[in-house]
Amino acid sequence: MKKIIAAAVVAAASFGLVTAASAGTLDNVKAKGQVVCGANPGTAGFGVPDQKGNWTGLDVDYCRAIAAAIFNDPTKVKFVPLSSKDRFTALASGEVDVLIRNSTWTMSRETTLGVIWAGINFYDGQGFMVNKKLNVKSAKELAGATICVQQGTTTELNLADFFRSNKLEYKVVTLGTSEEALKAFDTGRCDAYTTDRSGLAADRLSMSKPDDNVILPEIISKEPLGPLVRQGDDQWLNLVKWVHFALLTAEEDGITSKNVDEKVKSDDPELKRVLGTEGKFGESLGLSNAWVVQIVKGVGNYEEIFERNVGPNTPIQLARASNALWSKGGLQYAPPIR
Amino acid sequence: MTTSAEVHFVRTHFNEQSPPPMRTSGIVHWLQENLFSSVLNSVVTLLILFGLYKIVPGLVDTLILNAVWVANDSKACVADIVGHPVGVCWGFVAAHWDYFVFGQYPETLRWRPELFFALEVIGLAWLLVQRIPRKDLGMIYFFIVFPIVGFCLLSGSETLGIPTVQTHYWGGFLVSIVIGTVGIVVSVPLGILLALGRRSHMPVARSSSVVMIEFIRGVPLITVLFMANVMFPLFVPEGWRPDSLLRVLVGVALFFSAYMAETVRGGLQAIPRGQYEAAQALGLGYWQMMIKIILPQALKIVIPGIVNNFIGLLKDTTLVAIVNIFDFLKVIEASLNDPVWRTSGMPFAGYLFAAIVYFILCYGMARYSMSVERRLATDNRH
Numbered sequence: 259m260k261k262i263i264a265a266a267v268v269a270a271a272s273f274g275l276v277t278a279a280s281a282g283t284l285d286n287v288k289a290k291g292q293v294v295c296g297a298n299p300g301t302a303g304f305g306v307p308d309q310k311g312n313w314t315g316l317d318v319d320y321c322r323a324i325a326a327a328i329f330n331d332p333t334k335v336k337f338v339p340l341s342s343k344d345r346f347t348a349l350a351s352g353e354v355d356v357l358i359r360n361s362t363w364t365m366s367r368e369t370t371l372g373v374i375w376a377g378i379n380f381y382d383g384q385g386f387m388v389n390k391k392l393n394v395k396s397a398k399e400l401a402g403a404t405i406c407v408q409q410g411t412t413t414e415l416n417l418a419d420f421f422r423s424n425k426l427e428y429k430v431v432t433l434g435t436s437e438e439a440l441k442a443f444d445t446g447r448c449d450a451y452t453t454d455r456s457g458l459a460a461d462r463l464s465m466s467k468p469d470d471n472v473i474l475p476e477i478i479s480k481e482p483l484g485p486l487v488r489q490g491d492d493q494w495l496n497l498v499k500w501v502h503f504a505l506l507t508a509e510e511d512g513i514t515s516k517n518v519d520e521k522v523k524s525d526d527p528e529l530k531r532v533l534g535t536e537g538k539f540g541e542s543l544g545l546s547n548a549w550v551v552q553i554v555k556g557v558g559n560y561e562e563i564f565e566r567n568v569g570p571n572t573p574i575q576l577a578r579a580s581n582a583l584w585s586k587g588g589l590q591y592a593p594p595i596r
Numbered sequence: 597m598t599t600s601a602e603v604h605f606v607r608t609h610f611n612e613q614s615p616p617p618m619r620t621s622g623i624v625h626w627l628q629e630n631l632f633s634s635v636l637n638s639v640v641t642l643l644i645l646f647g648l649y650k651i652v653p654g655l656v657d658t659l660i661l662n663a664v665w666v667a668n669d670s671k672a673c674v675a676d677i678v679g680h681p682v683g684v685c686w687g688f689v690a691a692h693w694d695y696f697v698f699g700q701y702p703e704t705l706r707w708r709p710e711l712f713f714a715l716e717v718i719g720l721a722w723l724l725v726q727r728i729p730r731k732d733l734g735m736i737y738f739f740i741v742f743p744i745v746g747f748c749l750l751s752g753s754e755t756l757g758i759p760t761v762q763t764h765y766w767g768g769f770l771v772s773i774v775i776g777t778v779g780i781v782v783s784v785p786l787g788i789l790l791a792l793g794r795r796s797h798m799p800v801a802r803s804s805s806v807v808m809i810e811f812i813r814g815v816p817l818i819t820v821l822f823m824a825n826v827m828f829p830l831f832v833p834e835g836w837r838p839d840s841l842l843r844v845l846v847g848v849a850l851f852f853s854a855y856m857a858e859t860v861r862g863g864l865q866a867i868p869r870g871q872y873e874a875a876q877a878l879g880l881g882y883w884q885m886m887i888k889i890i891l892p893q894a895l896k897i898v899i900p901g902i903v904n905n906f907i908g909l910l911k912d913t914t915l916v917a918i919v920n921i922f923d924f925l926k927v928i929e930a931s932l933n934d935p936v937w938r939t940s941g942m943p944f945a946g947y948l949f950a951a952i953v954y955f956i957l958c959y960g961m962a963r964y965s966m967s968v969e970r971r972l973a974t975d976n977r978h
Binding site for chain 1: 670698700762826829830922934935937
């Protein structure tokens with residue numbers, strides 16, 4: 259299936275159809291009056307409808323941030339929920355302007371699918387969940403354990419790599435879907451369950467006794483997730499990239515949705531550049547110079563987005579960890595706006 | 597001394613009929629006849645009774661007595677937190693009711709889909725309830741007026757001053773009903789035309805009908821939907837790209853027209869040759885013959901097949917979820933991922949609710965079709 263889609267994308271690209279569709283995405287978006295985002299059809303914390311049907315989540319707020327930067331209105335978005343198999347086709351065909359759907363940045367995707375990542379809005383990685391009764395504090399103590407995993411995923415391969423490189427014995431129970439794997443773990447067929455850490459937190463909630471299980475600290479793979487766009491439109495790529503950096507810079511400079519109006523009046527040269535009272539940084543992206551103000555007013559800074567959707571006060575309870583700012587020991591780093 | 601004449605007895609009125617003995621009527625007889633007619637049947641009956649005794653109380657507990665009817669989040673439905681056993685979390689369904697029915701349709705404009713539902717019910721009642729007169733007006737209303745008014749209501753129209761609501765906001769039950777209705781409204785006439793085309797002697801009409809029917813029937817519905825939504829945009833320039841719901845509607849309507857055509861063709865083949873010849877002998881042209889003589893008989897024969905198609909169509913609307921249209925089932929599934937509501941028991945409530953709704957719709961259609969069959973059973977029955 260994947261190969262057929264990839265072949266179709268390549269074929270269409272070689273006929274010039276795709277490149278024709280991708281030129282001047284920003285102008286298209288402005289003409290349509292909305293940003294069309296490829297979104298997640300339902301992953302807790304990243305893209306999920308709330309009780310009233312409003313989309314919420316980290317990825318969803320990134321899409322709103324782009325809309326806020328362009329239109330000064332975070333509601334001018336259209337979400338096209340995409341399954342993991344047709345997400346890249348939808349982006350390549352111009353069905354969506356930007357894909358923000360916890361997609362892992364890999365070399366082969368970027369070199370063969372005609373897409374390009376604009377940044378990493380969430381550093382994810384594979385982790386383990388075990389029952390508290392096992393009294394295991396680290397994945398390296400899992401010698402001889404039976405582990406439930408979904409079949410045919412990179413998760414399964416990472417698991418094998420991890421145990422082989424640590425020279426540990428293990429037994430694996432592979433199941434068709436992640437739900438089945440979780441169910442098997444829940445009913446005690448396995449000692450541990452493994453998937454990406456962002457998924458682990460949400461999966462823990464669906465267990466019969468969530469509090470009896472803990473997520474181990476080890477991360478055994480790199481899963482950098484981020485927004486991506488079509489290749490061949492650098493203006494649009496820059497825009498998406500700098501919206502991401504603006505969210506990080508706002509956090510770094512302490513600009514929040516609550517205090518942004520005061521910060522605009524500040525004399526601090528860094529704040530003046532970021533908030534557009536000095537220089538023409540917004541215009542160089544094809545936006546207004548108050549673009550960062552618009553973004554922060556619309557959705558908040560990166561910290562606010564994180565805390566609102568996946569942070570410790572949400573049911574998902576993820577710590578910032580790798581997603582903390584570089585200055586706080588994490589990996590999130592934005593080049594300066596200057 | 598009395599004479600025999602004095603003791604004679606002439607009955608002036610009939611005795612009231614006494615009820616038949618208990619052994620041949622009444623509940624005991626019914627039980628004997630139906631449940632305990634032989635040793636084997638008695639054993640089976642007892643086993644079933646035992647099974648019901650085991651299952652029913654638990655079912656009542658789960659579905660009604662222990663069920664949670666009002667909940668603000670999943671905590672109200674977790675036994676460890678509330679401290680007593682918890683059945684189905686209907687509170688989940690209650691809290692999401694509007695989302696399940698309307699999807700993301702803007703809250704302030706929901707009177708529009710509500711009015712749409714009302715208009716649809718009026719149209720269906722007009723056509724389906726025997727006592728309501730003027731079926732001809734009803735047909736015009738349901739097949740012409742209602743689709744136009746319904747479309748303007750749901751999607752809005754700038755010229756009429758009704759704010760537009762793009763189709764990606766439509767969802768839930770609303771979208772399932774829209775797809776089902778469009779499928780039914782289009783597939784019946786188109787299916788009949790294709791069936792007539794396939795039996796026609798005109799080579800172009802026949803071969804194009806055959807090609808269309810066989811081509812569409814030869815691929816799964818998922819493929820049609822996938823082509824319509826994912827591959828189609830690759831081959832047309834950007835401005836030419838119709839709305840994604842519209843593409844799906846066209847795909848579904850064509851797909852079920854092909855099935856409908858074969859069902860109708862079965863009915864046409866069952867009509868004896870004499871009927872055609874008699875109609876021609878009366879001097880009727882092709883369309884008159886078909887509309888007045890052949891189709892009324894043919895369609896009557898295939899009512900079960902047509903309704904079978906309708907039921908299949910209604911349930912297959914759930915497949916549009918793979919092209920990311922949030923139909924009734926998909927909105928329930930999406931809500932299950934909401935971290936506020938995510939617990940192990942919640943999928944049961946969601947899927948059970950979906951099953952109940954689909955069952956009511958499909959069973960309703962099946963019962964109605966049986967009553968139509970009885971009403972139209974005029975001949976061909978010996």
